[in-house]
Amino acid sequence: xxGPVLAGLLGTLAPAFGYMPALGGTTFSLNAFxxxxxxxxxxxxxxxxxxxxxxxTALSLAIVTLICAGWAxxxxxxxxxxxxxxxxxxxxxxxxxxxxxxIAPSGWIARGLSPWATGWEQPPDLLILQDPAGLSLxxxxxxxxxxxxLLMTLAALSQVRAGQSLRVAQALGYSRVSGWLKxxxxxxxxxxxxxxxxxxxxxxxxxxxxxxxxxxTPSTLAVQVVRWMNDPDLALRFQAAAGAxxxxxxxxxxxxxxxxxxxxxxxxxxxxxxxxxRGHRVFDQGVRGLALGLGAVAAIxxxxxxAGQVAWSFAGLWQFPDLLPDGFTFRNWQRHGARxxxxxxxxxxxxxxxxxLALLLTLACLEAEHRHGLRPATRxxxxxxxxxxxxxxxxxxxxxxxxxxxxxxxxxxxxTLAHLVxxxxxxxxxxADPWRAWDARQDTVxxxxxxxxxxxxxxxxxxxxxxxxxxxxxxxxxxxxxxxxPTLLVGAGRVPTLTTEAIALASGGDRRVIGVYALAQxxxxxxxxxxAVLLPRLIWRNRKGLLNG
Amino acid sequence: xxxxxxxxxxxxxxxxxxxxxxxxxxxKAWGDVTAAAEGxxxxxxxxxxxxxxxxxxxxxxxxxxxTYGITVEHVKLKDTADAVSRVIAEKSAGKDAGGxxxxxxINGENFAAMKDQGLLFGPWAESLPNWEFIDVEGKPxxxxxxxxxxxxxxxxxxxxxxxxYHDSSRLDIPPRSIxxxxxxxxxxxxxxxxxxxxxxxxxxxxxxxxxxxAPDPSVLSEPVNEANYxxxxxxxxxxLDDLTPNLWRGGAAYPQSGARLVQLMNDGEIDxxxxxxxxxxxxxxxxxxxxxxxxxxxLEGGTIGNASFVAIPYNANAKEGALVLANFxxxxxxxxxxxxxxxxxxxxxLALDKLNAEDRAKFDAIALGVATLAPEELGQSLPEPHPSWxxxxxxxxxxxxxxxx
Numbered sequence: 001x002x003g004p005v006l007a008g009l010l011g012t013l014a015p016a017f018g019y020m021p022a023l024g025g026t027t028f029s030l031n032a033f034x035x036x037x038x039x040x041x042x043x044x045x046x047x048x049x050x051x052x053x054x055x056x057t058a059l060s061l062a063i064v065t066l067i068c069a070g071w072a073x074x075x076x077x078x079x080x081x082x083x084x085x086x087x088x089x090x091x092x093x094x095x096x097x098x099x100x101x102x103i104a105p106s107g108w109i110a111r112g113l114s115p116w117a118t119g120w121e122q123p124p125d126l127l128i129l130q131d132p133a134g135l136s137l138x139x140x141x142x143x144x145x146x147x148x149x150l151l152m153t154l155a156a157l158s159q160v161r162a163g164q165s166l167r168v169a170q171a172l173g174y175s176r177v178s179g180w181l182k183x184x185x186x187x188x189x190x191x192x193x194x195x196x197x198x199x200x201x202x203x204x205x206x207x208x209x210x211x212x213x214x215x216x217t218p219s220t221l222a223v224q225v226v227r228w229m230n231d232p233d234l235a236l237r238f239q240a241a242a243g244a245x246x247x248x249x250x251x252x253x254x255x256x257x258x259x260x261x262x263x264x265x266x267x268x269x270x271x272x273x274x275x276x277x278r279g280h281r282v283f284d285q286g287v288r289g290l291a292l293g294l295g296a297v298a299a300i301x302x303x304x305x306x307a308g309q310v311a312w313s314f315a316g317l318w319q320f321p322d323l324l325p326d327g328f329t330f331r332n333w334q335r336h337g338a339r340x341x342x343x344x345x346x347x348x349x350x351x352x353x354x355x356x357l358a359l360l361l362t363l364a365c366l367e368a369e370h371r372h373g374l375r376p377a378t379r380x381x382x383x384x385x386x387x388x389x390x391x392x393x394x395x396x397x398x399x400x401x402x403x404x405x406x407x408x409x410x411x412x413x414x415x416t417l418a419h420l421v422x423x424x425x426x427x428x429x430x431x432a433d434p435w436r437a438w439d440a441r442q443d444t445v446x447x448x449x450x451x452x453x454x455x456x457x458x459x460x461x462x463x464x465x466x467x468x469x470x471x472x473x474x475x476x477x478x479x480x481x482x483x484x485x486p487t488l489l490v491g492a493g494r495v496p497t498l499t500t501e502a503i504a505l506a507s508g509g510d511r512r513v514i515g516v517y518a519l520a521q522x523x524x525x526x527x528x529x530x531x532a533v534l535l536p537r538l539i540w541r542n543r544k545g546l547l548n549g
Numbered sequence: 550x551x552x553x554x555x556x557x558x559x560x561x562x563x564x565x566x567x568x569x570x571x572x573x574x575x576x577k578a579w580g581d582v583t584a585a586a587e588g589x590x591x592x593x594x595x596x597x598x599x600x601x602x603x604x605x606x607x608x609x610x611x612x613x614x615x616t617y618g619i620t621v622e623h624v625k626l627k628d629t630a631d632a633v634s635r636v637i638a639e640k641s642a643g644k645d646a647g648g649x650x651x652x653x654x655i656n657g658e659n660f661a662a663m664k665d666q667g668l669l670f671g672p673w674a675e676s677l678p679n680w681e682f683i684d685v686e687g688k689p690x691x692x693x694x695x696x697x698x699x700x701x702x703x704x705x706x707x708x709x710x711x712x713x714y715h716d717s718s719r720l721d722i723p724p725r726s727i728x729x730x731x732x733x734x735x736x737x738x739x740x741x742x743x744x745x746x747x748x749x750x751x752x753x754x755x756x757x758x759x760x761x762x763a764p765d766p767s768v769l770s771e772p773v774n775e776a777n778y779x780x781x782x783x784x785x786x787x788x789l790d791d792l793t794p795n796l797w798r799g800g801a802a803y804p805q806s807g808a809r810l811v812q813l814m815n816d817g818e819i820d821x822x823x824x825x826x827x828x829x830x831x832x833x834x835x836x837x838x839x840x841x842x843x844x845x846x847x848l849e850g851g852t853i854g855n856a857s858f859v860a861i862p863y864n865a866n867a868k869e870g871a872l873v874l875a876n877f878x879x880x881x882x883x884x885x886x887x888x889x890x891x892x893x894x895x896x897x898x899l900a901l902d903k904l905n906a907e908d909r910a911k912f913d914a915i916a917l918g919v920a921t922l923a924p925e926e927l928g929q930s931l932p933e934p935h936p937s938w939x940x941x942x943x944x945x946x947x948x949x950x951x952x953x954x
Contacts, residue, residue, distance in 0.1 A: 022640040023666060041952030106816035122719075122817045125739035130802040216745055216803055218952045230630035231747060232658030233940055234637070234666060317837045320817040329837075335600065397638065405642035410649060488631060489638075492649035493594060493624030501597075504625035508598030509808025510838055 004399055004421050009390060011398010012248075015241035023234050032242035039239075041218030046250060049220040052134045052141070053204030053254050058261075059138065060145035061196060063298065064153055066291030068188070069180035070284070073163055080295065081154065085529035086522075087147040087302050088474070091482050091499070093506070094518030096212040098305020099140050101312075101511070104129050106320045108308055114321035123320050130215050137214040141203045143298040149192065149199060151475070152430060155468040156191035158546075159437035160184065177287050178279025186269070191433035194385070198429055200258055201251045201389045208484075208503075221247050229397075241397075244390070251389050306522070313515030332512040340498070340520050347497040347524050350412060350487075351480035354419035355528075358427040358476050359469070365428070366435045370443075371453055384428060387421050392485050400489040410492040418490040419483050423476040430472035438465060464546060466539065470532035478525040498524060574869045576676040576876075582869045587618040589870035593859075594632035595654035597625020598808065601832055601893045608886070613877050619870045624650075629659050636668050636862045648864035652871040655703060656857045657695045657749065661936045663860065664702055670861040670868060672701025677872065679879040680704075684900035690856040691898050695933040696770055703858035706878040707887065708896030710854035710930045711757060711847070713823045714830045714920065718842040720820040725849045727761040731788060733821075734795035740820040742796055742813060745803030745951065747943040750810075750825050755942050756934050757853050759785050769934035773941050782942070786949065793950060800950060815839050827927060828894025831918025835891075845920050847927055854930025856898060881908035890918035896927075 014020060018029035036042065071077040090098075102108050106123035114120040129136050162184045169179030189196075205222045214220055219227075225247060228240035312318070316327035368374065387395065399418070403409045408417065438461060446456045462469065484499050493500075502517035540546040574582050593610075597603055603623065610621030626632060632653045639648050655663070663669050674680065683691055683705065691705040692698065699705075715723045720740075724733040734741050744751035760766050762784035768777040793800035797819055804810055810822040811833050824830065824845075833839040859878060861871045877883055881904055884897045901909055917923060 020641070022637050040948045044952060104816070104818075106813075106818050125798060125818075127798050127801050130798075132801060211805060216805065217801060217950070227747070229634075230628050232630065232633075232662050234633075234662045237637075315837065317815075317840060319815055319840060397634070400635075400638045401642045404639055404644050489635070492592075492635065493626070493631075494592065494622065494649065496625070501625060504597030504627050505600075506598070507596070507627040507806070507808065508600070509806065509812055510600070510836065511812065512837070513600070 004402060004418075007402035008395040008397075008399040009386070011401055012241050012244045012390065012395060015238050015397075016245045018238060020238065020241075023237060025238060032238035035239045036242040036246065039224075041224070042221075045218045045221045045224055046246070048134050048215065048218070049204050049222065049247070049250060050254055050257075052137055052210075052214070052220060053200055053251075054257065056138045056141035056145060056203045057196065057200040057258070060142050060149055060199065063142070063146050063291060063294045064149040065181070065185060066177070066287055067150070067295050068153055068157070069177045069185070070288035070291050072157065072166075072180065072184075076292070080150070081533060083299055084147055084151055084154075085474075085526060085533050086306075087144075087299060088151060088529050089478060089522050089525035090144075090302055090306055091502075091518060091521045091525070092144055092206070093208040093212065093503070094309060094514070094521060095144055095302050095305055096140050096209040097506075097511070097514055097518065098308050099136075099143065099301055100129055100212055101308045102301065102305050103136065103139075108304070108323075111321045111323050120321065129213060132215045132217065134215055134220070137210055137220075139301070140209055140213040141206065143301045144209075145199050145203065146295060146298045147302075148475075149195060151471060152192045152195040153188055155430065155434050155471045156188050156437070157184075158467055159191070159434050160187040162188070173278050175279030175281060175284045177284045178277065181269075182273045191437060194429050194433070197255055197258070198385070198388050198426070200254055204251050204254050205247060205389075205392070207392075221250065244395075248390055255389075306518075309511075309515040309518045311515075312511040313519060315512055315515075332516050336513065336516045339501075340516075343496045343498050343501050344520060344524065346412070346495060347481055347499070347521075350416050350419060350495075350497065351477045351524070353416045354423045354480045355427070355473050355476040357416070357420055358424040359431075359473055361424060362428045362431050362472070363469075366432060367457060370435075384425050388425050396485050396489050399486075403490050409490060410494055412491075412495055415487050415491045415495045418486040419480045422483060422486060423479050426479045427472045427476040430475045431468055434468035435465060466546075467532070467536040470528075470535055474528035474532040477528040481521060481525045573670075574673075574872060576673045576872055579678055582872050583617055586867070586869035586873045589867040590620040590622060591651045591867045591870040591874050592622050592624050592649060593652040593654075593871075593874065594624045594626055594629075594635070594650050595652075596627070596629060597623065598627065599832075600836070605887060605893045608892075609874070609878060609883060612883070613870075613874050616877075617870075617873050619867075619873055621874060629653065629655055633659055633663060633668075636663070636864070637666075639864055640668065645864050647866045648862055649866070650862045651865045651867045652874060653860050653862065654706075654857065655860050656855060657933070658936050658939060660694050660699075660703060660858065660860065661697045663862075664697065664700075668863055669702045670863045670865060671703075673861070673872060674699065674701045674704035674875070676701070677704060677876040677879065679876050682881065682899045682903045683879065684898060684903075687900055688856065688898060690854065690930070690932065693932075694858060695855065695939075696935045699858065703860035704875045704879060705856040705858050705898040706875070706884075707857045708854060708898055708930075709825045709857060710827055710896065710927055711753060711823060711825060711852035712827045712830075712845045712922065712927070713821060713848070714814070714843055714845045715821050716814060716840060716842055717844045718840070719817070723821055723846060725846065727758050727788070727848065730821075731792050731795075734792055737820065738795040739797055739799070741822070742798075742804050742810060742819050743823065744806050744810065746946045747939075748806055750807040750823065751803070752939050752943055752946075753825065753853055754823060755785065755946060756938065757848075757931075758788055759934070759938075759942070760853065760931055761848070761850055762788060769938060770932065772935050773937040778938075778941055782945070785942075786945075789946075789950065811838055814843070826895065828890050828918060828921050830920040831890050832894060834920060835918070841919060843920050845922055847922065851928055851931045853933055855933050881911060885911035885915065888912065889915045890921050891916070894918060894921060896924075 016032055018025050018031055105126045105128055165183040166180055169183045207222050207226050210220045210223045225240050225243040228236040313332055314328045315325035316329050318325035408414045442460055443456055446460050484503050487497050487500050498521045502521060505513045576582055606623045613619045632650050635650055685692060724730040743754040746752040759781055763781040768781055807824055813819045814822050830839055830843045830845050834841050859875050861868055865871055884899050887893050887895050888897050901912055
């Protein structure tokens with residue numbers, strides 16, 4: 001993993017300091033940084049990236065925590081779980097398009113209320129989308145991050161005996177929410193910390209969602225870097241590389257800030273726990289309602305947005321303020337349906353291969369760690385997570401050069417390997433903590449009964465960890481399905497997937513085409529998530545203890 | 550440290566065996582070119598955001614497959630810059646032959662940049678057999694891409710021109726000059742938008758304003774310098790200071806592309822928009838993207854037009870195949886089909902009077918779309934300013950309006 005990461009970073013650092021012989025930069029200088037700092041929008045863009053990242057991560061984590069605190073092990077919670085797979089399989093850009101069509105002044109909500117309630121014959125000139133504070137962007141990110149964090153939390157929950165802790169706390173007179181926050185949350189947070197960091201890094205660097213929902217006078221730093229990178233004026237590539245280095249610094253600063261917040265919250269939390277306050281029923285009810293309400297808003301936004309995509313994919317002419325299109329037509333599906341097959345198959349093959357490889361590597365790594373009692377070096381972990389932290393477009397420039405010069409370029413295998421760089425950290429992220437949290441006494445018992453280490457792995461550990469393993473695979477699969485730049489850059493444009501086709505066609509702005517491809521992409525990512533939820537239920541229907549701690 | 554890493558990276562590059570020295574094709578020996586092209590696969594990197602365009606490219610691929618045995622793979626891009634990046638990456642990695650890009654749809658700044666960095670193969674375009682039918686006299690843009698001489702490094706394959714469009718059911722009489730547009734926006738705030746520069750359509754709107762308001766528009770054809778820049782653009786900034794508060798969202802947010810303008814028009818958020826493809830509204834109507842009451846027009850003083858081209862990177866793998874495809878794209882058959890609004894509706898680069906009667910008849914048979922202007926209504930297009938103007942305009946625009954002042 002080291003090679004591509006280092007080469008990728010190098011491909012960002014060298015041009016940032018003026019070195020890029022292909023564009024005539026043969027000496028090292030700070031000119032690119034000078035140009036970057038002279039750009040008038042820099043402070044707003046940096047502030048925006050930081051604010052959006054921290055706010056959306058904190059909000060998502062709060063919603064997930066409160067939903068779990070208020071509702072874990074209830075019938076409502078089971079329903080929330082069932083909603084997860086469809087929510088997770090909606091690609092980010094598709095969710096953003098859906099949300100944009102929902103909340104715009106000419107969007108679906110306004111259409112539903114016009115003109116009878118609002119009196120609007122034409123949409124009002126209101127700045128709802130792309131507001132300068134980035135509120136709609138934060139909303140859009142939260143709708144996608146809540147399901148991801150919830151999935152991670154579910155995998156962690158099955159390892160910490162949350163039910164038992166909560167029962168003890170409640171027996172001691174703690175209210176449900178207070179008891180959960182005081183006894184279960186500290187255990188859970190330790191396990192989902194890395195996913196939370198990944199969410200923070202992602203929401204600070206996200207490009208596609210930020211282009212659709214985010215402000216543009218100026219936009220976030222990551223979007224601006226992409227603009228410079230794509231500018232016909234090749235001299236701006238140096239500035240873009242400098243911007244990418246700044247973005248990297250910003251993400252590190254954001255993570256540091258978050259770490260500080262963690263410590264502050266932990267301090268307050270410890271005092272709160274030690275105070276012995278039992279919590280109030282009324283307060284509990286309020287929190288539970290609020291959590292469910294916020295979660296529901298996030299879920300409804302994605303689902304209604306998706307419904308909008310379905311409607312658009314069959315739409316004829318559809319103007320404001322009509323709630324539905326003038327007519328429905330199969331033309332869009334006829335036009336594109338047949339063309340989905342090739343890229344669809346390619347997408348599934350690459351996703352299956354890269355996820356399989358990632359799972360194999362992760363399991364081998366974790367099992368070796370377990371058997372030989374190794375502690376993973378923090379530095380090695382950081383390298384693994386670098387692909388999630390360095391902004392993709394800058395990281396990939398160097399990555400592409402490396403793949404061309406080593407000849408691993410232009411085919412399905414090359415793309416699979418490139419996907420692996422991004423899939424592996426997510427799979428590792430999703431699996432490492434539940435794997436390590438597995439109760440080692442099971443191992444001792446099995447070994448005492450005469451099983452060798454391999455038998456323990458296959459007969460005890462993997463079955464017990466079926467759910468986290470499948471969850472990790474589903475996340476990896478979805479990550480692979482969603483990859484755009486690695487596929488385009490390393491595949492030399494010769495490996496068309498649903499996502500590369502979708503993004504090229506989306507640049508034409510026809511919502512019907514966007515709808516068709518968004519649904520196809522979602523279809524590709526949906527099955528693994530559904531399996532991750534359903535399979536453990538089926539296999540362990542007589543083993544309730546294996547479903548939830 | 551960095552130097553050390555660079556050396557190791559370079560070592561990797563050198564370790565790869567370089568392809569054998571290849572023979573450069575010579576389009577004057579056309580028989581040799583077509584013979585060598587047979588069996589080749591041409592990876593054509595072209596914007597893939599439009600069904601009509603994608604279908605035309607697929608059709609062209611079928612034709613050259615049938616006639617010359619060449620396979621064409623359309624690599625659908627969201628941005629031409631992706632193909633440029635690819636060639637730069639290959640050059641960085643020392644891959645000077647057997648590159649992934651065989652043909653690029655390109656023009657303007659991207660062409661100027663690639664030409665400048667020596668990333669193009671050629672000259673070849675003016676030696677192609679079909680070059681003799683190109684309307685060099687009537688459409689000077691076919692040899693001068695944003696005033697940069699093409700010098701045979703790219704072959705023209707379409708003509709584009711700025712048009713404005715409006716929904717006649719909401720706006721009956723649209724403003725027909727740049728000053729009239731400002732006055733109209735004052736009376737109808739929030740109903741006009743242009744894409745955010747440096748989007749090429751947004752930047753072209755700025756250039757259109759400069760052309761119309763500058764005291765001496767002739768300086769625009771020369772490279773920009775401090776004196777001519779200030780004189781030419783002072784009226785532009787005054788104009789935009791007046792216009793911006795009356796733009797869609799008061800200029801606090803901008804659409805990101807011309808495609809977004811079509812959506813906004815359909816959603817009723819704006820009443821007036823512009824496009825760089827005179828046929829885009831007709832296509833959008835046929836595609837249910839716009840109501841059939843949309844109409845197009847050009848400004849009284851004329852609007853900016855340019856040609857779009859195909860170019861071959863210096864390290865392309867299938868140069869012969871790319872040459873044959875480029876030549877086919879300039880044929881009467883391909884050009885007539887491309888001009889048909891039912892297919893695409895892009896302007897032709899050919900001089901109809903140079904064609905024989907049979908080929909001319911193909912053009913005469915074309916029926917224009919409901920919102921498409923006839924060539925005489927489009928009139929003579931205005932030339933693009935030198936690319937250096939665009940760079941300055943985009944920088945200053947961003948500082949003034951693009952970062953929330």
